[in-house]
Amino acid sequence: AQKITQTQPGMFVQEKEAVTLDCTYDTSDQSYGLFWYKQPSSGEMIFLIYQGSYDEQNATEGRYSLNFQKARKSANLVISASQLGDSAMYFCAMRVTGTASKLTFGTGTRLQVTL
Amino acid sequence: DVKVTQSSRYLVKRTGEKVFLECVQDMDHENMFWYRQDPGLGLRLIYFSYDVKMKEKGDIPEGYSVSREKKERFSLILESASTNQTSMYLCASSLGGSINTQYFGPGTRLTVL
Numbered sequence: 001a002q003k004i005t006q007t008q009p010g011m012f013v014q015e016k017e018a019v020t021l022d023c024t025y026d027t028s029d030q031s032y033g034l035f036w037y038k039q040p041s042s043g044e045m046i047f048l049i050y051q052g053s054y055d056e057q058n059a060t061e062g063r064y065s066l067n068f069q070k071a072r073k074s075a076n077l078v079i080s081a082s083q084l085g086d087s088a089m090y091f092c093a094m095r096v097t098g099t100a101s102k103l104t105f106g107t108g109t110r111l112q113v114t115l
Numbered sequence: 116d117v118k119v120t121q122s123s124r125y126l127v128k129r130t131g132e133k134v135f136l137e138c139v140q141d142m143d144h145e146n147m148f149w150y151r152q153d154p155g156l157g158l159r160l161i162y163f164s165y166d167v168k169m170k171e172k173g174d175i176p177e178g179y180s181v182s183r184e185k186k187e188r189f190s191l192i193l194e195s196a197s198t199n200q201t202s203m204y205l206c207a208s209s210l211g212g213s214i215n216t217q218y219f220g221p222g223t224r225l226t227v228l
Binding site: 004035037042043044045046047050091093095102103105106107108 | 124148150155156157158159160163173203205207215216217218219220221222224
């Protein structure tokens with residue numbers, strides 16, 4: 001069975017600083033994908049970034065990058081130059097190939113960006 | 116842009132009522148999903164559908180059923196609502212294929228009294 005662990009229930013970061021949100025995963029499958037979603041207070045889940053298990057380079061999308069360490073089974077999200085609008089819940093999720101794109105989610109990290 | 120809409124943002128029902136939550140996507144996606152979100156538990160999959168009239172149970176299907184009569188619409192049904200079904204319900208859709216990001220609707224916050 002797949003499992004996602006996010007050990008940081010809450011994080012604070014000052015505006016313009018970088019922050020890393022931790023995510024570790026557990027699977028015995030070789031082919032899988034890792035996702036990060038952002039959920040602002042409005043409730044909608046917003047897709048941020050994707051990393052495939054066979055991708056050799058870390059994924060990047062604007063200010064978001066995914067620090068993928070396959071041997072350690074970690075997929076940390078790095079947000080550079082934090083903005084007040086980054087304050088939200090962040091969820092890490094994993095999809096295992098062949099499971100009709102079902103996602104397994106972690107419990108989330110609440111990020112608060114301060115002035 | 117992918118658009119996933121849900122019929123209500125907030126819903127209040129009484130114990131024992133039959134509840135319908137509707138989800139519509141406009142991107143011709145094959146897959147559709149229903150999750151519930153509870154504090155400290157993340158998102159848990161209730162049911163998903165990979166084609167019209169096809170459905171599979173997720174991790175927590177008890178007390179729920181689903182219907183997908185048209186490709187764009189996926190309904191979650193609470194046959195007899197109970198207080199422990201008070202939660203945020205999120206619908207998502209995705210293409211079939213190997214890289215299939217799920218796109219979410221705005222959620223329905225259901226309160227069962």
